[in-house]
Amino acid sequence: MKFENTLACALQLDKEDKLNHLRNSFLFPQHNGKDCIYFTGNSLGLQPKNTSGEIKQVLDSWAVLGVEGHFKGENPWMHFHDKLTKPLAKIVGCLAEEIVIMNALTVNLHLMMAGFYRPTKQRYKIICEAKAFPSDQYAFASQALLHNLKPEDVIVEVKPREGKHVLHTEDIISVIEQHAGETALVLFSGINYYSGQYFNIKTITEAAHKAGAYAGFDLAHAAGNVELNLHDWNVDFACWCTYKYLNSGPGAVSGTFIHERFARDKNFPRLAGWWGNNKLTRFKMEQNFDAIPTAEGWQLSTPPALLLAAHKAALDIFEEAGIENLHQKRKTLTAYLHFILNGINQKYNYRVIEIITLANEDERGCQVSMFMHKNGKAIFDALTNEGVIADWREPNVIRVAPVPLYNKYEDVWRFGNIIENILQ
Structure with missing residues (x-):
């Protein structure tokens, strides 16, 4: 699949995603009246809307x-x-x-x-x-x-x-x-x-x-x-x-x-x-x-x-989703995150973000661990202030996990855009 670091590409990928509607089955934390970019399903998954009924x-x-x-x-x-x-x-x-x-x-x-x-x-x-x-x-x-x-x-x-x-x-x-x-x-x-x-x-x-x-x-x-x-x-x-x-x-x-x-x-x-x-x-x-x-x-x-x-x-x-469909989307969604982060690295003459999670789809799941070589905690705090819920692990790793059940390709693109703005 050909990726582009553009909002138009992310929106097109979401349009083609047959699981995109499942996002509406979950409750999102809010930031300034909008859904947070919730990338910490590797720590605690979002609440399904039907949980309270059950x-x-x-x-x-x-x-x-x-x-x-x-x-x-x-x-x-x-x-x-x-x-x-x-x-x-x-x-x-x-x-x-x-x-x-x-x-x-x-x-x-x-x-x-x-x-x-x-x-x-x-x-x-x-x-x-x-x-x-x-x-x-x-x-x-x-x-x-x-x-x-x-x-x-x-x-x-x-x-x-x-x-x-x-x-x-x-x-x-x-x-x-x-x-x-x-x-x-x-x-x-x-x-x-x-x-x-x-x-x-x-x-x-x-x-x-x-x-x-x-x-x-x-x-x-x-x-x-x-x-x-x-x-x-x-x-x-x-x-x-x-x-x-x-x-x-x-x-x-x-x-x-x-x-x-x-x-x-x-x-x-x-x-x-x-x-x-x-x-x-x-x-x-x-x-x-x-x-x-x-x-x-x-x-x-x-x-x-x-x-x-x-x-x-x-x-x-x-x-409802089907586990095979979730695996297929997970691989593509996380691959898009790798693509976005690698593109950010290429704009600098030193490695800003070291992705320590393997790129091979058979050796990783949703999670991508970002080893920050400089100002890691400050970058993490800035992400939080921008409405990104991620995860910090000492000494300098930011963990993010786009989850196929409720995350969009647009979430991935916006996350990358926010990272770029913070670095600048």
């Missing part, structure tokens, strides 16, 4: 039916989960039976590691990317301590090459092979939160299995963003939040994938709770745990109906 339906059932809302009404809470796994399965590429919606992301990572990280004297290491999200690092370290191991002996970080911001897949494989006999778990992000790099999940999984280790992934920045085929890639488990690209609200309920070879194994080790017990005998309150032979067998507590309602509101829009 939540109100739960509140109304609670008001009218009380506890009977679990079994009666238009959307009995007992079956809420069943309505969400099929649309979510399309997004992450798996069977509906391999998904459970519960808790929060780091909680679920700990629950998964309770079963998938069982270190022995020989195998005890966890391999991850350097500069993984801090919460993941804390989880790895605390799991090591729970097993009376030293985090510095357990955690192996794969670091970028000297002077680089992203990892080479061959370097990841090399580290896995180097520690093959000692590795219990390879646990990477799907997309690194800082650089925006989309890792080769299939290849990493294959390398982990070849080394005799489990392969798990934190998909916080990948779910609802990039193509995922967790079942076919043979991933052992994965967890994600739903408040970023999945637009389900601050602190929204999390999702977990457990491959069917483990989900169907009722004897696979886990931390158990009553909601993961056999549905036919759950309310008999029997002492012995009988796991549901799906990913639901990992549930602990009664599902949060209000949070599931917010999640449903967002998934309904994904169903």
